[in-house]
Amino acid sequence: MNAEGFASIAALVKARSGIVLTPDKEYMLETRLTPILKAEKIADLDGLALRLRDPRAESLARAVTEALTTNESSFFRDGKPFDHLRRIVPKMLAARPAGHKLRVWSAACSTGQEAYSVAMVLSELGVRHAEIFGTDLSRDVVERAREGVFTQFEVQRGLPVQMMVKYFRQEAARWRAVPELRAMTRFEERNLLSDHRMLGRFDIVFCRNVLIYFDPPTKGRVLNALAAQLAGDGVMYLGGAETVLGLTDRLGALPGERGVYAPAALRAGAA
Ligand SMILES: C[S@@+](CC[C@H](N)C(=O)[O-])C[C@H]1O[C@@H](n2cnc3c(N)ncnc32)[C@H](O)[C@@H]1O
Known part of the structure; x- marks a missing residue:
């Protein structure tokens, strides 16, 4: 994906959740967002970045943000x-x-x-x-x-x-x-x-x-x-x-x- 596309997805996720995505996380965007690309029939991440510019893409923005959260947890974690x-x-x-x-x-x-x-x-x-x-x-x-x-x-x-x-x-x-x-x-x-x-x-x-x-x-x-x-x-x-x-x-x-x-x-x- 191009740097502009990455920056715009990262800015959206940061504004919606506080989560900071540094450029070394591009692989993570690829693995976590591929199911969304398939479901939405969007060719690639640059296409997704473009689609997210539309203010009506609220549910897509939400799905992208949630897909980029890390939900690892366990019982009595750290004791x-x-x-x-x-x-x-x-x-x-x-x-x-x-x-x-x-x-x-x-x-x-x-x-x-x-x-x-x-x-x-x-x-x-x-x-x-x-x-x-x-x-x-x-x-x-x-x-x-x-x-x-x-x-x-x-x-x-x-x-x-x-x-x-x-x-x-x-x-x-x-x-x-x-x-x-x-x-x-x-x-x-x-x-x-x-x-x-x-x-x-x-x-x-x-x-x-x-x-x-x-x-x-x-x-x-x-x-x-x-x-x-x-x-x-x-x-x-x-x-x-x-x-x-x-x-x-x-x-x-x-x-x-x-x-x-x-x-x-x-x-x-x-x-
Ligand atoms: C790694 S889990 C931690 C779970 C649990 N607190 C633990 O320590 O086992 C981080 C969680 O933070 C949530 N999260 C990230 N940004 C958030 C935000 N802005 N508001 C609320 N939850 C957020 C994610 O969805 C994820 O489920």
Whole structure:
């Protein structure tokens, strides 16, 4: 494809999602967008770039953007954040009025493994009054998360066998989350770049393995927007390759806890 075509698709994807596509990602455009070219009977990527210039090509623009998201996820990914969650939730609830509904946001939840992992931790802790809100830009993954059905391969990644047996029911070659877990979760399509103020306060936010796709100004903007929805004593989990350093002054790292950030860490002078 020509440089102009690449630049215009990259600009569209960046504007719609924040995802930065550098020229070395051209191979990715080719592999991920070929099914769209075939379905739309468009000869090549330059033809697609031209078609996307039409402001009426909204659903095509959406399909292209979603095809360029990376939806890799697994249960209890990276382990440590969930160990921290097990420790922090009882403390958090002790500091809240009786009957408080614990609100957890899994922002960029992909197919839902993160949200269901949180639901299992809360269930093991006996926390019944909770809402786990999973959101993602991609319609397909949100639908899959809502369904709560995982392949054998997916349940084998990170989900301990005893948890699988306790919280999932086998349906032929797939595993469906039990109603108890599904009742704790709610999934919605949502762009991290949109206005989140109407969502209210969250006690805990997971925003992992998505900021890596953004440039620093977009990372800062998203972190500030998420921090604004976080309770004063809340915590935010980022992915292992992500940080708040130099991006926001609303969150600080919790000392000794990899990937855990909090507004309170700043007040305590711990950042
Ligand atoms: C690699 S997955 C991470 C899933 C999960 N958080 C985890 O760590 O396992 C990244 C997800 O971010 C989503 N994403 C990318 N840009 C987004 C945006 N602007 N708004 C919401 N979700 C976005 C993608 O659709 C994808 O499902």
